[in-house]
Amino acid sequence: MNTKLTSGKQIKTILVPYDFSNKASSALHYAAEMARYLNAEVHILHVFDPPTVSYAEPIVWVEHDLQEQKAALEKQLDMVSMQVRTKHLVNCSYECVTGLVSDQILYQAAATRFGLVVIGEQDIGVIKKAFSNTTTANVVKRAG
DSSP, rough: HHHOTSSSSBEEEEEOOSSSSHHHHHHHHHHHHHHHHHEEEEEEEEEEEEOOOOSSHEEEEHHHHHHHHHHEEEEEEEEHHHHHHHHHOEEEEEEEEOHHEEEEEEEEHSTTTTEEHHHHHHOOOOOHHOOOHHHHHHHHHHHO
């Protein structure tokens, strides 16, 4: 079984950006099957892009609300990660970070621990796709 890229680098961990959509779930299951075949691990990345806050709102309240939302997301990610481990028999970790989605995916993908990124894309139609500004398109354009 060949677990190396053409450059000879072994794939140890597969990064999967995940937003709880059907496309992201499909990408996750595809990555998990690849990980099982390659004897690799899966790392789920959820990027939480908090809403913009006006200065009129108390910062303490907003910070507390964001912490609650992030905790709820991490609970869901824990369940998804457990399902991947159980169904596909691979190690699966997760991370919930705050920021701009494309920026965080590129930042995480640049880390040396990821040998591969598997990302789903929304089906938005051929014409719209040509002019779209999707996360997947942004990541691919900027990954260069």
